[in-house]
Amino acid sequence: MNISILLYVGLSVAVFVTLALLLRLRAPKTAPPTRAQIESHEPFPVHCRYFPQIRQTLSPDDAAFVAQRFSAPARRQWRAERRSVLRQYLAGLSEDFAGLERLARTVAVLSPQVTRSLEAERLWLGVRFRFLYALALLQLTGGVAAVPEFQRLTDLLGTFAAQVEAGMAALEPRPAARLDGGFSA
Secondary structure, rough: OHHHHHHHHHHHHHHHHHHHHHHOOOOOOOOOOOOOHHHHHHOOOOHHHHHHHHHHHHOHHHHHHHHHHHHHHHHHHHHHHHHHHHHHHHHHHHHHHHHHHHHHHHHHOOOOOOHHHHHHHHHHHHHHHHHHHHHHHHHHHHHOOHHHHHHHHHHHHHHHHHHHHHHHHEEEOOOHHHHHHHOOO
């Protein structure tokens, strides 16, 4: 019985520490947006469009090229700049996801077809995104950045954008429905 209690306590502490780390690795706080930024804000993802360049940055071929052609100080500078670009990309993905979440909440309020299962799915998507984001940031902080984590984040963002767009399309009135309603005999 003592072993099971220790096991539960150990698992509880592990979950608590993991959650604390995830909360600490959130996206950096930014200043509140200005009115011009709000008006010009694109609600759909813009940063994930740069994934091909990020994939190239993470390519082993790039690292091999830099290792062959540059001195040790230049390689260190290249790695530091690469980490900075990757951090900026992650922050951009986080901004894109936050914008999509705001838009999804608005669509959910306006849509009569929203069910608990759709809302639960949106919540689960948010949890998965934040977990993958924290994992990618943790790996980047540790000096290891791999394409699969960035690919998963980008794909998740694209999937979420498609779902939000489908929800918005469902809100639009159908031209055929208006015609059918106006020509009833």
